Amino acid sequence: MKTATAFRTLSPIAMAVALATPALAQAACGAAGATLIHDVQGRVVGSPMQGKTVTVEGVVSGAFTGAGQLRGFYLQEEVRDQDADPTTSEGIFVFLGNLAAPTLKPGDVVRVTGKVSEYSRKGDAASETQITPSTIAAVEQCAYSEPLSYATLRLPLQSSAQLEALAGMAVRLEGPVYVAANYDYGRYGELTLSSRPRLWTATQRFLPGSAEAKALSEANQLDKLTLDDGLQIQNADAWLPAPGGLSASRTLRSGDRLDGVTGVVSYAFGKYRLQPLAAPSVVASNPRPGAPKRQPESVRFASFNVLNFFNGDGQGKGFPTPRGAKTQQDFERQRAKIVAAIRQLDADVVGLMEIENDGFDRYSAIQDLVNALNQGQPQPKQYQFANPGLPQVGSDAITTGLIYRPTVVTAEGKAEVRVVGNPQKNRPALLQTFVLDAKSKTRVTVAVNHLKSKGSSCADMVVDGQADVDKGDGQGNCNLTRVQAVRDLMAWYATRPQPGPNDGMLLLGDMNSYAKEDPIRAFESAGFNNLLARWSRDAYSYVFNGESGNLDHALADKPLSSMVLAAGEWHINADEPTALEYSSEFKSAEQQQKYYAADAYRSSDHDPLYVDVARRGNAVAAADEGGLALLLGLGALGATALWRRKR
Incomplete structure (x- = not known):
């Protein structure tokens, strides 16, 4: 890593500002x-x-x-x-x-x-x-x-050896280049550049282990180049967009274009990089989107990973917590951003992931969030949480949660907690049935899920006689554990009490699986439709290592699919620099103010998703941006939905 230092404003392209300047x-x-x-x-x-x-x-x-x-x-x-x-x-x-x-x-x-x-x-x-x-x-x-003469360089690279042959030389990037990743921008001054506006995770587009997935993964590696800031220290002021640099209102998103990139090829910290010779111009080709508009006569469901929402002891103390905010002040900054995002998303039912698993009393994290959401809001906009009547949901430090507007939907019965897969690895599913319209008796059962992450090993697990190890096919750790959880949930679905004609099932959550991976295909094999794939060919909710895909999913059974009017993600988080998050860590006092705003942008690391469902079970598909509409009768369950562009 770069060396940590005291915080100070530094220009990455200032040449030879020396402590002493001897005559040569x-x-x-x-x-x-x-x-x-x-x-x-x-x-x-x-x-x-x-x-x-x-x-x-x-x-x-x-x-x-x-x-x-x-x-x-x-x-x-x-x-x-x-x-x-x-x-x-x-x-x-x-x-x-x-x-x-x-x-x-x-x-x-x-x-x-x-x-x-x-x-x-x-x-x-x-x-x-x-x-x-x-x-x-x-x-x-x-x-x-x-x-000074410049060598020309164009992405994607022909081979990894190409940069070694240019080591120490001044180069000029030809053709358009785009920001593929900005995760390390605030702390280390690094941006990942690519020739394409977006690089796709291989298993988002192709089957794991397939020739197509391998080819895409290899192509992605040749289409990445790190632009550094010319500094060996951490936490310097982020210098782009120039002039003025990064701020909460002047962002630098994945997908933005950089023109006029010049630099010297260097090697440090495990990879080749460009040290800048001048400030490139930034073109905001992926501007921040406004909140998605609601479909008429709809009930909006949403899913939101709230990035370790821990509220201490609920009384202003108890920080630092095992996860999440380290101080009460940081928690208040985090809460303000989460509240802004949920309010603007305007969902009637919201499934939550990564909320503190501390029960449901007046000091709990979920009660804290509901209180903040309701403060100053009219009654129709206020929420309450689904309470399964248990001390907590599962044994992990984080859990799933569910909040809803009782003036819009009616909770039928008590929320249910269902163990799926190995309870030591997967968070339980939280289920609640809602009546959307009493006259038509339209009901939707929501299951909020947060399957095992890819980050830690499951090598000690045996599923169907196989050790659950990373098989190198792109699905990462714990794939069999996630599949096992999906099978358990689908087994419950197959044996549940017979639903009525207007009853549907909606699965929401962070599945820690990309669109073509085994857990999502297991849902689809059981008859569930992948709503994000249906409504947007280029769905994504997460950017990792410069590659995009959706770990967060909404899947509907056939009865509910006929009632869906629209579905999508709101890209407020995945494309934004981590420096704009609530945390004051690794920031000077000035940066804490400059980078922060109590708005929805970078309120989490995952983008929230939404699903608009016809309140009375009528299936009128929303028009796409070209103005086309598709009418789906209740009996036309096999009708093909229109592909539509995200923007």
Whole structure:
């Protein structure tokens, strides 16, 4: 990781803002005895001259000698001395360490004498070749300058070796490039760039382990490049969009386009990256969406992972909690964002995931959330929570929850908790039946789910005689455990009391499975329709490692499918930088104010989803953006729904 430091405002493209600026000696430039940079670099990772002292001469491509920067500069072979071998780099890093930094700028020609070495961390697959002078006198100024030449680079890469051949060189990215990921932007100053506005998780589009999934996964890896900020410290002010940098009102979302990207190719922290030579322009090609409009005469259902909503002891104390906010102030900031998102989503029934599993008394997290949602709201907008009459739901620190508007829907009977799969791995499902319309007797039973995550191992589990290990097919850890939970829920569904003609079933939640993975296909095999796939070809609710897909799902049985008017996600979270979350960790006092707003954006790491259901069971499909409408009669359960664009 980059070195943590005291918080300060830093410019990542400021060149050579040094603690001291000694005058450099004039070099005998062009004299015999200099080694060509491409000979120092060699044709493979690792210099053939490691440990030797060499003298090189070249053009400064990027100086990163200011406070918090890389403590050195990049030197590039003069054009007339470059070779024609595409496998050898013409650039190299000169590491000054604690030497007093000279004033240098791109285009300066200097002569440097120092020892060749390779810098890497344990476990890195590659390294960065560098020259380290023993004294500042070993860095000599030539009497002339030379225009900096740029190599051109286009994504996707042809191979991973392509960047090693450009190590230390100034490059200009050709063609449009887009932000694929901004997860590390606030803390480490890193953005993942791609040639495509969105990279898709392979198992979102194709069957796990298939040739198509493998090909997409491999293509994604060649279509990613990290743009760094030229700093070796953490928590500096995020510098884009320029001027002014990141703020709560001036965001930088996945899918936004960057024009005019230039930088020096470097290697650090396990991957190749660009250190910037100028600030690119940002085009907001994926603007923040407003709240999705409700369909007329509908009841809106929603699913929302609320990112470890823990309220301490419920009385202003009890922080830090096992998960979630570390302080009461941070919790209040978190709650304000969650409340803003749920209010604007305007759902009548909301399934919750990652809410604290501390019961249902007046100090519980779910009661806290309901109180905040109801404060100052008219009666028709107020919520209450479904209470199964148990001390808590399951044994995990987090659980599922369900809130609803009793003035809009009527809860029929008490909420039910159903254990699905291994109770030590999966959170139980929380079920509640609602009457949408008394006259037509339209009922919907909602099951809120949060299946086992991919993050931790289930190797100690045996399901159907198989160890539940990561099989390397893209589904990650615990896939069999998630499938087992789905089968248990579907077994209950098959044997439940006979429903009425207007009774439907809606499954909501964070399934920790992408659209083509086994758990979702198990739901579909049992007769449930994937509503997000039906209403949007490009559904996603989560961005991980620069790749998008939906871990959050809404699935309806056939009776309910005929009543669905619209379904989709509200992309307020997955595309936003994590720096805009509520937490004050890893932020200066100024950043805590600058990055935060009590709005819906980056209220969680998952996007909420919504499903609009016809209140009286009539199935009038909402028109898509082109104005087309599809009328689904109650008997036309097999009718094909229109594909529609997300925006």
